[in-house]
Amino acid sequence: MGTRLQVYEAAGITVTFDPTVCRHTGVCLRTLPEVFDVRRKRWIRPELDTPDAVEAAVRKCPSGALQCSRPSAGGTAQE
Numbered sequence: 001m002g003t004r005l006q007v008y009e010a011a012g013i014t015v016t017f018d019p020t021v022c023r024h025t026g027v028c029l030r031t032l033p034e035v036f037d038v039r040r041k042r043w044i045r046p047e048l049d050t051p052d053a054v055e056a057a058v059r060k061c062p063s064g065a066l067q068c069s070r071p072s073a074g075g076t077a078q079e
């Protein structure tokens with residue numbers, strides 16, 4: 001079965017990536033190069049910027065390959 005959904009969790013935000021949808025535009029890489037870095041095995045590291053910044057970058061993804069969800073405010077996130 002080849003590719004499947006990748007999930008990257010951090011405190012305050014969870015980012016998912018569907019490699020079958022990505023069009024390799026590089027928008028995410030240019031928007032937040034620290035968070036999105038394909039040279040790493042774990043190429044998305046949402047903990048390296050604020051959840052707001054990560055969500056904004058996810059929304060710029062033109063293909064919809066990137067999606068994110070955020071826990072409701074007031075929840076306790078574990079490290």
Ligand code: SF4
Nearest residue numbers: 022023025026028061
């Ligand atoms: S912005 Fe979206 S479509 Fe473009 S490379 Fe990143 S994940 Fe793929």
